[in-house]
Amino acid sequence: MKVIRTIHPVGQGGFYTEIFRDGINDHCIVYDCGSENKQKLKSAISSALPDDAPIDILFISHFDSDHVNGIKELIKHHTIKCVVMPQLKQFEWFYILEDCIKRGIKATDEHINNLRTAIQHIPIVEIEPSNSERGVDGNEDTHFINLDENIELRIIKSGTKLSNDWLGTISWIFMPINNWDAQKISQLKKELENLLKPISGKITIDWSNLSDEIIPMIDQHRQKINNIYKKIFGSANNGSMLLYSGINDVNHQIHSHLFFNCCQCECCLRWCGCHYVDRDKEACLYTGDANLLDGFQIRNLQMKVGRLIDRIGLMQIPHHGSIKNFSWQAYSNLSIGESVLFVSYGTRNRYGHPSTYLIGSLRGEELPIAEVTECNDTTLYQIIDM
Numbered sequence: 001m002k003v004i005r006t007i008h009p010v011g012q013g014g015f016y017t018e019i020f021r022d023g024i025n026d027h028c029i030v031y032d033c034g035s036e037n038k039q040k041l042k043s044a045i046s047s048a049l050p051d052d053a054p055i056d057i058l059f060i061s062h063f064d065s066d067h068v069n070g071i072k073e074l075i076k077h078h079t080i081k082c083v084v085m086p087q088l089k090q091f092e093w094f095y096i097l098e099d100c101i102k103r104g105i106k107a108t109d110e111h112i113n114n115l116r117t118a119i120q121h122i123p124i125v126e127i128e129p130s131n132s133e134r135g136v137d138g139n140e141d142t143h144f145i146n147l148d149e150n151i152e153l154r155i156i157k158s159g160t161k162l163s164n165d166w167l168g169t170i171s172w173i174f175m176p177i178n179n180w181d182a183q184k185i186s187q188l189k190k191e192l193e194n195l196l197k198p199i200s201g202k203i204t205i206d207w208s209n210l211s212d213e214i215i216p217m218i219d220q221h222r223q224k225i226n227n228i229y230k231k232i233f234g235s236a237n238n239g240s241m242l243l244y245s246g247i248n249d250v251n252h253q254i255h256s257h258l259f260f261n262c263c264q265c266e267c268c269l270r271w272c273g274c275h276y277v278d279r280d281k282e283a284c285l286y287t288g289d290a291n292l293l294d295g296f297q298i299r300n301l302q303m304k305v306g307r308l309i310d311r312i313g314l315m316q317i318p319h320h321g322s323i324k325n326f327s328w329q330a331y332s333n334l335s336i337g338e339s340v341l342f343v344s345y346g347t348r349n350r351y352g353h354p355s356t357y358l359i360g361s362l363r364g365e366e367l368p369i370a371e372v373t374e375c376n377d378t379t380l381y382q383i384i385d386m
Contacts, residue, residue, distance in 0.1 A: 001170055005245075005284060005314070005382040008044045011037035011374035012320060012346030012353070013066040016286060017048050018245060020167070027166045029057040029174065031243055031286045033070040037346055040374045041070045051077055056164060057147065058122075059176060060085035061240040061288025063095050064102075065111055072118045082147055083119050084162070086178050086241045087126040087155055088112070093207045093214045094185050100218055101226055102236035107218040109210045125162075126155045127241055129180040130300050144173075159304035161248060170386055173248040177304045179290050179297045180239030184232050191228050195221065237319055240290040242301065246283020247386075250307045254282045258314065258340055260370035260380040281313025281339065282384045289319040292330045302334065312336050314382055317343040317362075317369075321354020328361045342370040342380055 001022050008015040013035025020027040028049060035041035049055075055078045061067055063086075074080070088095070092112055100107040125147070143157060148165040158178040193205050196217055206213050218225060229236075247254065285305075291297055302309060315336065319325040321343040331341075341362060345353045354371070362369055370380045 001168070001386045003172075003282070003382075003384040003386070005384070006048070007342050007344065007370070007372050007380035008048060009372050009374055009376055009378050010035040010041045010044050010070075010344070012344075012349040012351075013037070013041060013070075014061070014288070014316075014344050015041060015044055015048070015070065018284075019049075020172075022166075022168065025166070026053065027164070028053065028055050029059065029245070030055055030074070031059045031245075032061050032067045032288065033058070033074050034065060034067040035070065035346075036066050036349070037374050038069070042073055045070055045073050045077060049078065052079075054079045054081060056081050056166070057162075057174065058083045058119075059174070059241070059243050059286075060115075061242070061286065061290075062086060063088075063111060063115060064099070064289065067288065068111070068115055071115065075118060080119070080122050082123050082125065084125045084127065084174075084176055084241075086180060086239075087128050089126060089155065090207075091129070091185065092210060094188070096210065096215065097218055097225065097229065098236055098238075100222070101229055107215045109215065127158050127160075127176045127178040128155060129178045129182040129185065129239070130158050130296075131182040158300075171248040171252065172246065173244070175244040175304065175308075177242040177244070177301060178239075179242055179300060181296060188229060188232050191232070192225060195224060195228065235324060237289045237322070237325060238291045238294065239297075240288030240318070242288065242290055243286040244283060244305050244308065244312070245286070246308065246311050248308065250310060253280060255385040256280075256282045256313060257383045258370075258380070259383075260340070260342070260372075261378055281311055281337075282382075282386075283308065283311040284314040284382070285312045285316065285336075287316045287318040289325065291325050292318055292334075293325060293327060298330065298333050309334065309336055313339050315339050315341050317341050317354070317358075319353075320345040320349070320351070321358055322351070323355035323358045326358060328358075328365055331362070331367070340368045340370060342372055344372045347373050347375075 004019040006017050014032035016031040018029050058080050143160045161173040372378045
């Protein structure tokens with residue numbers, strides 16, 4: 001079995017594929033599919049796989065437009081057999097509120113509805129948020145699901161190990177970890193009810209009535225709601241569904257090559273493809289827009305992945321390199337060891353991503369970093385032989 005992992009150059013967004021090649025058939029998984037550069041994303045989708053090649057699993061980190069707005073285009077070219085995403089049921093109001101606060105816009109459920117429409121005919125697995133009130137649970141091998149044997153709609157625990165029949169005898173797993181904190185979301189709902197019930201004169205708030213009740217209340221009391229949100233969460237972009245993709249065996253030996261340009265200077269982009277080799281660390285940790293400055297999220301991630309954290313040889317710097325989501329200390333606290341980091345961003349983005357200070361501090365610790373932009377020459381490939 002050979003695995004071809006590609007970090008596609010789509011600018012300010014994310015589109016990542018893994019192709020599993022057994023000599024007979026190709027199987028594919030995708031993590032996120034979105035970008036602010038829609039033309040570049042469309043081009044990347046059209047060239048990522050042969051037309052009509054099925055996608056076995058689409059993993060969605062969170063519901064921001066720059067991570068999901070390409071899914072409709074992806075479905076035009078490919079049949080998607082299963083979608084794995086953060087739990088949406090019962091939490092729609094929260095994602096709408098967070099999107100409103102992050103982007104400074106009027107509350108809307110348009111992006112949620114667009115996603116629902118795009119994936120309405122696809123089997124969906126929703127991953128429960130974690131819960132700091134219960135503490136951090138370790139992961140057990142009993143939390144293991146074969147998606148080919150369980151295709152009905154369901155909600156499963158964060159950190160469950162997923163597999164497929166087509167993986168055969170190799171012990172490769174996909175471990176989605178929903179790092180949103182359910183306890184904080186519950187606290188937010190309680191404080192919002194204390195605010196909104198007296199104002200509205202309602203005995204109860206119908207959190208499922210988005211268009212007629214929740215959205216108007218968010219817009220009408222935006223500043224007060226914003227203050228409550230920030231008191232509990234600190235800032236927006238606090239959660240994502242992370243994904244561990246790799247071997248489920250600490251002692252398994254593999255051979256892996258990483259190909260990427262080490263910087264954005266003209267000489268590198270034109271003349272040299274820098275080559276980094278790591279012979280025994282095939283796993284990738286995709287992080288979306290997770291906040292890995294949050295102590296609970298770090299501990300939760302460590303406990304879910306357990307000793308498999310030693311297998312991580314490639315890791316996504318979260319939130320396009322924002323200094324509000326990652327640091328050298330956060331990386332050190334994860335105890336991953338030697339790995340390659342990659343960051344996806346658009347060279348003309350309006351957010352100042354990636355943070356010059358963050359990238360400088362990571363490079364100062366001699367960590368290899370692949371900067372993947374909208375330029376084709378920044379594509380990162382990892383080839384894994386098993």
